[in-house]
Amino acid sequence: MSQLPDTSLLLDALLLGVTDEVYVLNISSMQLVYVSDSALKDTAYDLESLAEHSLDSLLGVSESVLKSHAESHRHHSYFVEILQEQAPIIGNIKHNKLRLMVLESAKKIFILIIKNDVTEAVDQHNGESGAKQVLSENETRSQTMVANTPGLVFQFQLDSNGEMKFIHLTDGCKALLGLNAEDLKEDSSLLYSMMNARDRSVLRKRLEQSTTNLSLMNWEGKVWIDGWQDNKWLDLRAVPRVLSNGVVQWEGIMTNITQSKNAKHEIEKSRRELVELTAHMQKIKEQERSAIAREIHDDLGGNLTAIKMGLSSIINKLSKGQDVTIEQAQGLESILDSTFEAVHRISSDLRPNVLDLGIVAALEWQAKEFEKQLGITCKFTCNQSEISVTTDQGITLFRIFQESMSNIAKHAKATHVSVDLSAFAHDIILTINDNGVGIKSSDTLKSNSFGLRGMRERVTALHGTFAVQQSNKQGTVITIKLPVE
Incomplete structure (x- = not known):
């Protein structure tokens, strides 16, 4: 027997046909050097016995046809399909297609053949056909997998202009793209029209690379769903393969990656x-x-x-x-x-000494100081005479209150400020409400709004929440909520 190709060279190919029959031939001698366990089980022979039979009887394809296909695709790194010329004599299962790839290892050249697409199974004992049952089970399993795939499964080929032409689209088309599958099959440019110029150009470039190299096509981009007035991020992956008629066809899936993006x-x-x-x-x-x-x-x-x-x-x-x-x-x-x-x-x-008197007294004192220094009315209320807080919570509430009052004095043009500190079973809530000019939501997102950002970071570090919003009547409301510890 000839030397078998390195396992590393066969790994990817064998994974594609892990449940199918796999055969490896030495191209110079056309002798069988390897068969998979599934092939041995189907034929009920060992490797030495199978090697004594002709390729016609084993594979249903003549040696000359195999050599011709092997020479034609010797420098390609993908599978090609071969239709069987006759039903193989050896084995219980007939396959209407073979998949062939040429491999090179240690300066030797091999032909890798995978039998797939079962069309007929004959029971040796009673002669009853089991092919329909096998095929039905495979189709049912495939349909179930496709139906439960979170996205749009598709097949496409290239038209005369080198553009995608969808030949199959699953029911996920409407849910993902807002388009009927038949409309997209009729006019594939509908997909391109949903993209901006940059993403459209990248997709065409990836398609061109995949066509040239017969490699995986992988594209991410944004599309505009006009019917929903919404943008979506899509991930498109497709694998090309050469059909028996020489046409390249891609099978793949489109998924919505908006949330992760x-x-x-x-x-x-x-x-x-x-x-x-x-x-x-x-x-x-x-x-x-x-x-x-x-x-x-x-x-x-x-x-x-x-x-x-x-x-x-x-x-x-x-x-x-x-x-x-x-x-x-x-x-x-x-x-x-x-x-x-x-x-x-x-x-x-x-570190304010007034905090030693408790957070209620500290905030009340600061409110009076604010009113005294700036002449702006500041009313402080609390639902309890004393509220127990940790050292970090006390400093955070006091500093945020100081920062808020400073912002009101600088920007709000307010004449009245209401401050409320309340303790409940699970939360301590500080609310600061002024009657000034108010704040826009866009102002809180400005890159230089470090004061607000610093307040939010302080509160987040204590597992609390911080909110700034426009008051229902006039002015701004700041709400700080901290968990009771």
Whole structure:
């Protein structure tokens, strides 16, 4: 026997016919070098016994026809179909088609043959035909698989202009494209007309490549469904094969990938926004650090220097037996008071001391400060005298409240603000409502809306929800909802 081709070269081919009969011939000797288990079972022979029989009796095709097809397709990497000349004598099953591919391994050339498309099965004992039952079972199984495929299964060939011509479309055509299958079969340009120029050009290019190389055609693009006034993302995959008459035919499937595409775009958008927000927060953090450093240097550093100089003067006078005036001591006391105020201010900026009194008292105090400083009426309400929150929740609610009030002062042109903090069984809800000019939904999506984006990120980190919307009457409503822990 001749050497069998490497398994790696046969793998893809054998997978296509894993349930069919597979034969491998050495093209130079036309001797059988391999048969599959299904072929041995069908013929009831072993490999050596089958090799002694003629190819006509085994395959129903003469040696000269096999050689001719093999030479014609020697440099092709795809299967071609061959119609049998007669019914094979060996074996219980007759096949009306053979599939042939030429393989090369270790400088030897082989012919790979797969028997498929069962048309007749004869029972050796009673002579009854079982082909119809086998064929019916195969067709039923195939129809069930196609019917349950989430998409549009199709077959197409090329017309005289090299354009797709659909010859078969499943019932999924209407659900996927909003077109009747018969209309699309009649006029395949209906599919092209649903695409933009770029996607249409890419599809034609992929079709041209698949035609030239007989390779898988894979295309993704957007189509406009006019009847539904909606866009859809489609994924089209088709595999070409050469029919017995030499015509290339593609079989494939179109599926709706809109949901996954939108999800991918949302993820990419979120990543971009997160990068931008991170950069902005880093910039703000550096600005805050610089401001704190300036305050420590200018206020605390300056005051401590003045205190040191004042004390040095007093010590110098005392060492010389001179009198120290009350004004000098009072001056030092005044500088110390100013230093304490600066320490409290810097400390409050880093973490508000008022939060030690509880979130209700902290927000109520901040509302009064806002009203006092800007002259805008600010009414604070709460459904409980005390609400228990975690440290992170307290800081988040307080900072978002500060940021919101700052935005109202800068942009809203409001005269009245209502603030409500309520605790329920599962949620803590903070609502800030102003009667200003309001906010458009598009404004919340602007690339530079870092304030709102930062608020949303703070709340999301605590597994809560953040919403900004136009008020029913006038102004803007901000709603923060945090889970009770």
